[in-house]
Amino acid sequence: MARKLLAAVAALSTLTWQPAMAEPESTDPIKLTTHDWTGQIVTTTIMGEVLKNAGYNVDYVQADYIAQFAGLKTGDLHVAMEIWETTGREAMDEATATGKVVNLGETGMQAIEEWWYPAYMEEVCPGLPDWKALNDCAQEFSTPETAPFGRYLGGPVTWGGFDDERVEALGMDFEVVHAGTDAALFAELESAYQRKAPIVLWLYSPHWAPQKYKGSFVQFPEYSAECYNDPSVGINPDAAYDCGKPRGPIWKVAWKGVDEKWPGAAAAIKAFTVNNDDMGAMIAKVDLDGVPVEKVVAEWMAANEDTWRSWIQ
Structure with a gap:
């Protein structure tokens, strides 16, 4: 499944949109990470195709969900579009505390x-x-x-x-x-x-x-x-994690240099938003109906052009 999704992402390069008026600050590729679940690839592909429309070069790089923070700190990777409050908060907080990774805000999904x-x-x-x-x-x-x-x-x-x-x-x-x-x-x-x-x-x-x-x-x-x-907190005084998982936003994070090297792209990423219902519908089209990721993303972009164009103005 992951290979098919990544192949679909690559196929999006054949799609064309009317170029945006923004002028990219650098022609170096912005490296967006992809992981091993459909929704994250859809989210990342939407953002990547919007950035391409604004004139930026984009590379999709497959990376481990937690281990990717090492690459984000060094600048070998640039943007991660889905860090879940439920499972990624600790890794995100540790990375942002170094000053080498920045939180670019919520995706709109809970x-x-x-x-x-x-x-x-x-x-x-x-x-x-x-x-x-x-x-x-x-x-x-x-x-x-x-x-x-x-x-x-x-x-x-x-x-x-x-x-x-x-x-x-x-x-x-x-x-x-x-x-x-x-x-x-x-x-x-x-x-x-x-x-x-x-x-x-x-x-x-x-x-x-x-x-x-x-x-x-x-x-x-x-x-x-x-x-x-704190192991002393909770029903087991000798162990941590004696409770349910957190709930909350899905975040966007980036290497600190993105805002300096590609400020227009950073602004677009900060502006990105999509809700749970729309994302769930897109995931269903891919997983249940067998629609390629590139087609699902193209359909969303065609139906929401005013929305995503506002991100890159």
């Missing part, structure tokens, strides 16, 4: 990433969505590879999220099994849902899955920054 289960699992575990009930029903979520422990299907390990730490801190009878890719995660959900098989897994929004499948997010103890950083 992030939720948490454990999720299909509604049919409430028949065998009626205390859901409370996490204590989930733990009491751990055997109902077990598989041959994890029995007698329940199986939690996490996202790819590169996504972070502290699921292993949470299981240990809350004393949960679950084993974390990581999906290899974003596509594999949702393929397994589809298979389980069709068979009404037991499953609890990482789900996120903005995405099409919470709309397509009936279910609920697990309710863990409420997140706080102290819960993540």
Whole structure:
């Protein structure tokens, strides 16, 4: 899936738009990072194609979600369009504290990433969505590879999220099994849902899955920054991460030199905004309908030309 999406991004170079009036400050390429989930590639491709329309040269560079901050600090990478409050806040704060990376503001999307289960699992575990009930029903979520422990299907390990730490801190009878890719995660959900098989897994929004499948997010103890950083805070006085994941904005960040070298591009990136509903619809077109990323982005740009042109004026 990731290779197909990246190939689709490259194919966008064949599209043409009426050039914007802005004059690029440098012809050096602006390097925008792409990751391994559809929405991030769509977001990045929209921004990249808008910058191209303004006359900038753009390179799409595949990078690890958390490890990319090393490249952003040195200027080997320039812009990351999706840093989720839910999983990337610590890495973002550490990077911006160095002064080498800057926060360019919110994308307009609000992030939720948490454990999720299909509604049919409430028949065998009626205390859901409370996490204590989930733990009491751990055997109902077990598989041959994890029995007698329940199986939690996490996202790819590169996504972070502290699921292993949470299981240990809350004393949960679950084993974390990581999906290899974003596509594999949702393929397994589809298979389980069709068979009404037991499953609890990482789900996120903005995405099409919470709309397509009936279910609920697990309710863990409420997140706080102290819960993540101070073991004495929370229900387990000896461990951090004994709470749910944070929720909040999806951010844009950049190497500090972007504003100096390409100030017009930096202004456009700061102006970028899209909402959850529009992004969810675009992700669905790619993942469910099989529409290439370049076509989805082109359709969005055609329908929202006044919006994106305002970013580059």
